[in-house]
Amino acid sequence: MALKLTEKFGTKKLAMSAIGVAFMFVVTSFLQIPMFGIGAGYIHLGDTVLFIVAFICGPLVGGITGGFGGFFADLFLGYPSYALFTLVIKAVQGAIVGGLAKSIFCKSLRYQVFKFLGILILSGTFMIVGYFLVNIMLFDWSIVIVSLVGDVIQILTNIIFASLAFPSICRYYNAIRRENLNLQIDDELNSQQ
Secondary structure, eight states: OHHHHHHHHHHHHHHHHHHHHHHHHHHHHHHHOOOOOOOOOOOSSSSHHHHHHHHOHHHHHHHHHHHHHHEEEEEEEEOOOHHHHHHHHHHHHHHHHHHHGGGGGGSSSHHHHHHHHHHHHHHHHHHHHHHHHHHHHHHHHHHHHHHHHHHHHHHHHHHHHHHHHHHHHHHHHHHHHHHHHHHHHHHHHHHHH
């Protein structure tokens, strides 16, 4: 079974997914800022990890990172009622960012930044709406509204941090693309010999 998984999924993607899940879990679970006065919520930078991994590795690895990283963090932190919803919401967030990331590299740097922000806002809006609907099913309206405010603060914080990391992400992403291109050229040259 493991051999078939790595044949279809690829060893690099499997490793990057595992690293992404672990990193998102740690950042979400242990690096928190409590939101005093806004319920019992907290701000974490797990979505920043999700954004970066999805941007660099694509929609599949981004979805796995977001879904399972958030799922395990919810279980660990004592929010089991959210865990399955988080699995779906964060997986879709990762797929959105990873799927749209390749479309960024086509115009000027300013255009790239605006497009990057647009992708993060789209992903964040999906998260806010997703958790809003979950909270409607689980809680009273007073908790739903307080949680909505917390989710907006949470995603805005992560968009700011991911945007600050954007120039470094671009340099890393472009280096990976150049390396992959060089490897493909080397493979073609070796196969011709």
